[in-house]
Every structure is written in C-alpha cells, then in structure tokens.
Amino acid sequence: xxNSSPKTTKKISGILYNQKIAPYVFVLPFLISFVIFFxxxxxxxxxxxxxSVLPGQVEYIGLDNYKKLWNPTFLKALMNSSKYTFYTxxxxxxxxxxxxxxxNSKVMVAKNFFRSTLFVPALTSVVVAGTIFRxxxxxLEGSLMNTIISYFGIEKQRWLGKENLAMITxxxxxxxxxxxxxxxxxxxxxxxxxxxxxxxxxxDGASTWDKFLRITVPLxxxxxxxxxxxxxxxxxxxFTESYMLWAGNRSPNDIGLxxxxxxxxxxxxxxxxxxxxxxxxxxxxxxxxxxxxxxKFFGMxxxxx
Amino acid sequence: MGQxxxxxxxxxxxxxxxxxxxxxVFALFPLVxxxxxxxxxxxxxxxxxxxxxxxxxxxxFKNYTYLFSGKSLYLTWYTNSLIxxxxxxxxxxxxxxxxxxxxxxxxxxxxxxxxxxxLVTMMVxxxxxxxxxxxxxxxxxxxxxxxxxxxxxxxAPLPIFFFRQYASGLPKxxxxxxxxxxxxxxxxxFRIMMPLMAPAFSSMAILQALFAWNNFLWPLIVLRTNEQLxxxxxxxxxxxxxxxxxxxxxxxxxxxxxxxxxxxxxxQRYFIEGMTAGGVKG
Numbered sequence: 001x002x003n004s005s006p007k008t009t010k011k012i013s014g015i016l017y018n019q020k021i022a023p024y025v026f027v028l029p030f031l032i033s034f035v036i037f038f039x040x041x042x043x044x045x046x047x048x049x050x051x052s053v054l055p056g057q058v059e060y061i062g063l064d065n066y067k068k069l070w071n072p073t074f075l076k077a078l079m080n081s082s083k084y085t086f087y088t089x090x091x092x093x094x095x096x097x098x099x100x101x102x103x104n105s106k107v108m109v110a111k112n113f114f115r116s117t118l119f120v121p122a123l124t125s126v127v128v129a130g131t132i133f134r135x136x137x138x139x140l141e142g143s144l145m146n147t148i149i150s151y152f153g154i155e156k157q158r159w160l161g162k163e164n165l166a167m168i169t170x171x172x173x174x175x176x177x178x179x180x181x182x183x184x185x186x187x188x189x190x191x192x193x194x195x196x197x198x199x200x201x202x203x204d205g206a207s208t209w210d211k212f213l214r215i216t217v218p219l220x221x222x223x224x225x226x227x228x229x230x231x232x233x234x235x236x237x238x239f240t241e242s243y244m245l246w247a248g249n250r251s252p253n254d255i256g257l258x259x260x261x262x263x264x265x266x267x268x269x270x271x272x273x274x275x276x277x278x279x280x281x282x283x284x285x286x287x288x289x290x291x292x293x294x295x296k297f298f299g300m301x302x303x304x305x
Numbered sequence: 306m307g308q309x310x311x312x313x314x315x316x317x318x319x320x321x322x323x324x325x326x327x328x329x330v331f332a333l334f335p336l337v338x339x340x341x342x343x344x345x346x347x348x349x350x351x352x353x354x355x356x357x358x359x360x361x362x363x364x365x366f367k368n369y370t371y372l373f374s375g376k377s378l379y380l381t382w383y384t385n386s387l388i389x390x391x392x393x394x395x396x397x398x399x400x401x402x403x404x405x406x407x408x409x410x411x412x413x414x415x416x417x418x419x420x421x422x423x424l425v426t427m428m429v430x431x432x433x434x435x436x437x438x439x440x441x442x443x444x445x446x447x448x449x450x451x452x453x454x455x456x457x458x459x460x461a462p463l464p465i466f467f468f469r470q471y472a473s474g475l476p477k478x479x480x481x482x483x484x485x486x487x488x489x490x491x492x493x494x495f496r497i498m499m500p501l502m503a504p505a506f507s508s509m510a511i512l513q514a515l516f517a518w519n520n521f522l523w524p525l526i527v528l529r530t531n532e533q534l535x536x537x538x539x540x541x542x543x544x545x546x547x548x549x550x551x552x553x554x555x556x557x558x559x560x561x562x563x564x565x566x567x568x569x570x571x572x573q574r575y576f577i578e579g580m581t582a583g584g585v586k587g
Contacts, residue, residue, distance in 0.1 A: 027407045029404055033460035110322075127540050134544070142354045276436045
C-alpha cells in the first residue's frame with residue numbers, strides 16, 4: 001500500500017528499473033496479507049485447538065478440545081451441515097445444468113432475459129434473503145408458504161419449528177439464491193464446447209438425448225467439478241442463512257445449527273477460543289477429505305486430465 | 306416437411322418458455338412480496354405474515370420516511386456500507402491487479418510458489434480462521450473500525466487469479482517499448498498496462514463491490530457499536546428473539562437491494578464475466 005503515494009514511488013523508482021526486483025514489489029501486497037491475515041491465523045487456529053484459552057491463562061491440553069467435540073450438539077451440527085450440503089448438491093447441480101442446456105438451445109427465446117432474471121436472487125445478501133424466507137416460511141396461517149400449501153389442502157405448518165421442514169426451508173433458500181449463479185457457470189462451460197461436435201453427431205444420426213449424454217455432460221465435466229467443489233465448501237461453511245432464519249444462532253433443538261454456527265457459539269458467544277478453533281480445524285479436515293474424495297471419484301488425478 | 310419441423314420447434318419453444326417462466330416467477334416472487342410488504346404497516350405483517358395482498362387503505366410510505374427521518378440509524382449504516390464498499394473495492398482492485406500482473410508478466414524464482422500460495426488461500430474456508438483473526442484484530446486495534454472489516458480480506462485470491470489470467474494475454478510489445486523509453490517497471494504498469502486491463506477491472510469491481518456490500522460474518526464479528534454497523538449487520542440486529550422491528554427491516558432490505566439492482570441492470574455483461582471468472586478455467 002505504501003506504493004500508492006507518488007512520493008514513495010519516486011523514492012524507490014531507482015530500484016524499479018531493475019527487472020529482478022520489480023516482481024517482488026508487485027507481489028508484496030499479497031505476501032504481507034498472506035503472512036498476517038492468512039498463514040498466522042491458520043497456524044494460530046491449529047495451535048489454539050490444542051489449548052484452553054482463558055483470559056491471561058493459556059495452557060496446552062492436548063487433544064481435549066477434539067475429544068469434547070464428540071458431543072450430541074456438535075454431531076447434530078455436523079449432521080445438519082452434511083444434509084444441507086448433500087441436498088444442495090442434489091438440486092444445484094442437475095437443475096442449473098439442464099436449465100443451461102435448455103437456455104442454450106436453438107429453440108429458446110428471450111435467453112438474456114431469463115438468464116438475468118434467474119440471476120437476480122444472487123444479488124441479494126443472505127440477510128435480505130433470510131428476512132424474506134423467515135417471513136414467507138412463518139408459522140402464521142396467512143404466511144406465504146402456508147397459503148400456498150393450503151391450495152393443496154395441506155394444513156398450516158411450523159416451517160421453522162420442525163427438523164425436516166427447517167431443512168426444506170434452508171434448501172429452498174439455497175436453491176433460490178444459487179440456481180442463477182450455477183446456471184451462469186454451466187452456460188460459460190457450454191460456450192467452450194464446439195458446435196461442430198454436435199453437427200457431426202447429428203450427421204451420424206444422434207438423438208438430442210444422445211448428444212446431451214455423450215457430448216454435453218462429459219465435456220461439462222471440468223465446470224461440473226468446479227461447481228461441485230465450491231458447493232461442498234459453501235454447504236459446509238453455511239452459517240448466515242441459519243443465523244437469519246432463526247434470528248441469531250438459536251433454533252429450537254438446534255435444528256438449524258451448522259458447523260460454523262457451533263464454532264460461532266463456542267468461540268465467540270461463549271468465548272471458548274480453544275474449542276472453537278478445534279471446530280474450525282475439524283471443518284477444514286472434513287471439507288478437505290470430501291473434496292479430495294470427490295476429485296478422485298471424478299478422476300481428476302488421472303494423467304489424461 | 307419444413308412446415309412440420311417448424312411447428313415441432315414452436316411447441317418446444319412454448320414448453321421451454323413455460324418452464325423458464327416458472328423459474329423466473331420463483332426467482333422474482335420473494336422480492337415482489339418483500340417490496341409489497343414494505344408498503345404495509347408492520348402490525349399487518351405480524352398478524353398475517355408475508356403475503357401478496359395489496360389493499361389501498363393500508364398502503365403507505367411510512368416505513369420509508371421513517372428510514373430516512375434520522376430517528377433511525379439506517380442512514381448511518383447506509384453511509385458506512387457505501388464507504389466500506391468503495392474503499393474495499395478500490396484497494397482490492399489496486400492491490401490484486403498489481404499482484405496478478407506481477408505473477409503474469411515476470412519470470413522470477415518464487416513465482417510458482419507464490420501462485421501456489423494464492424491457490425491455497427482459495428482452498429481454505431475462511432470461516433476456520435475467524436477466531437484467530439478476531440484475536441489478531443483486537444491486538445491490532447482493528448475491532449469496531451472500518452479498517453478491521455476491510456484489511457484482512459482486501460488482497461483477495463480470486464481477483465489475483467483473474468488479473469493474472471488477464472495480464473498473461475496482454476501483448477508484451479507494449480512492455481518492451483515502455484522499457485526502451487525509460488519508464489520504470491511500476492510506471493509501465495500504471496500508465497500502460499493498467500489501462501489495457503480495464504475490462505478485467507470492470508468485472509472484478511462489480512464482483513468485489515457485491516461481496517463488500519453483502520458481506521456478513523466478518524463484519525458481524527468486527528463491528529461492535531450500532532453507529533459502526535453496515536446495512537446487513539444493522540438489519541440483522543433488528544431481528545431479535547424478543548420482537549422484530551419489521552417497519553425498518555423490510556423497507557431497509559428493499560433499499561439495500563436497489564443500488565445493486567441498478568448496477569446490475571446497467572453492467573450485466575461485467576457482472577456475468579466477473580461471476581464466472583473462477584470457473585472458466587475450471
């Protein structure tokens with residue numbers, strides 16, 4: 001940042017004719033930020049996870065924090081985050097992929113309009129989205145969702161009060177905010193598939209379905225893997241959605257508690273930085289294992305890729 | 306033959322159109338209901354929930370006039386959000402473009418190592434470092450300040466990655482010409498290469514501004530007093546287990562979306578490029 005003032009720029013300009021030194025000046029902001037705001041916090045998180053951190057009194061307690069994680073509340077948070085990730089993957093990969101193919105097809109009209117419209121929810125903050133969904137999925141008879149299901153003859157529900165319904169609410173919120181984004185990713189992927197492939201397939205008499213399965217899906221693999229990976233990260237680190245739906249980190253029986261919610265509760269609300277850090281490291285390990293497994297499953301580590 | 310094919314096409318078109326209309330309604334419906342609710346008194350919302358009913362006798366601008374009346378802190382939050390978004394975006398683009406450019410243009414010893422470190426920071430969920438970062442912010446006296454919100458994330462890996470990709474595609478001739486003319490390396494970057502990277506700047510500006518405007522978890526931790534809050538944090542404080550301040554919350558939420566929506570309408574192309582920046586190379 002010091003480089004931003006013209007005076008300093010002049011002072012060090014002599015050095016800057018030197019092409020050997022210049023690149024280090026360019027990457028300096030990253031190096032500084034990496035050391036202060038990334039590497040040291042990561043190391044500190046690992047370190048704290050083996051400590052009991054009380055004001056003025058820090059001691060190493062070995063694996064105690066990790067042992068304490070084996071409790072019903074954390075396991076519930078882990079379960080909730082895992083379910084949430086699983087269902088978001090189940091919805092937010094196939095639906096946007098198919099929508100992207102449809103939107104890209106020759107027979108579709110008003111492509112840009114729909115692409116933009118479906119993207120609009122992604123512009124809202126989770127806070128705004130959470131506010132809307134908290135009200136729409138309220139337990140009042142006149143709330144939006146209860147009105148909708150009443151048309152199908154279903155009685156009003158306490159959406160945010162029951163475990164399964166709470167998960168449905170969270171997934172709907174995720175679907176609402178993310179379909180448009182993932183759609184964009186898949187459309188970007190489709191741009192890279194050459195039209196000639198489809199044309200030559202047509203000459204060989206391939207049906208639309210054949211073309212989709214044999215050309216589109218395999219060639220979208222790189223972007224699918226990317227979307228898969230960011231969805232796993234996003235799913236496991238979900239916090240704000242649940243924070244907003246239940247006005248703070250307090251859902252009945254912890255039906256909306258996530259791993260990061262548990263981290264927030266222990267580390268910040270109860271000021272137990274040691275346990276909170278252990279939760280963070282656990283989260284890191286979990287996302288890492290799942291991502292590696294997933295990449296292996298998709299054959300990302302094979303040479304041919 | 307030709308006729309037949311055409312009818313088949315238009316049937317498909319109609320079906321696709323219907324499908325997309327369903328999704329478009331799903332996308333816009335919640336925002337429409339929110340906007341409708343913002344013109345109703347809060348008691349109405351508490352009694353009947355969020356719904357589509359529009360009745361002229363209860364329609365009013367009262368929620369909005371309250372927001373801007375000075376009786377609430379909303380204007381302060383709005384100003385804080387605007388300042389943080391502007392400063393964050395400006396600094397982020399400036400610093401990240403430098404780093405990305407450095408990594409793209411020069412061949413130096415630690416180039417690959419540093420680029421690998423950039424990728425590592427992308428791979429670690431930021432949530433795991435918030436506790437140590439919180440401790441660090443206390444010792445650096447960054448708590449409850451705008452700089453506390455901005456500094457830890459201002460050199461962001463995604464823009465670095467994006468600028469690096471973009472700068473790799475720039476013609477090297479300009480660079481050589483500038484060197485012959487006796488321009489410094491930094492000078493070359495600022496005066497010649499940076500303007501060439503303008504499209505990359507537009508995409509990243511929008512992406513980073515959206516991030517800063519909507520950012521929640523970190524500002525929630527750093528900002529402590531009501532006067533320092535940004536819009537998302539401020540709005541979240543209105544929801545409490547002891548009662549909700551819906552008058553302000555709903556209209557405040559609508560006002561929070563409006564600037565983004567405006568930018569989106571005018572700069573859609575850059576939005577889309579910025580959003581897909583990470584995935585294109587996937």
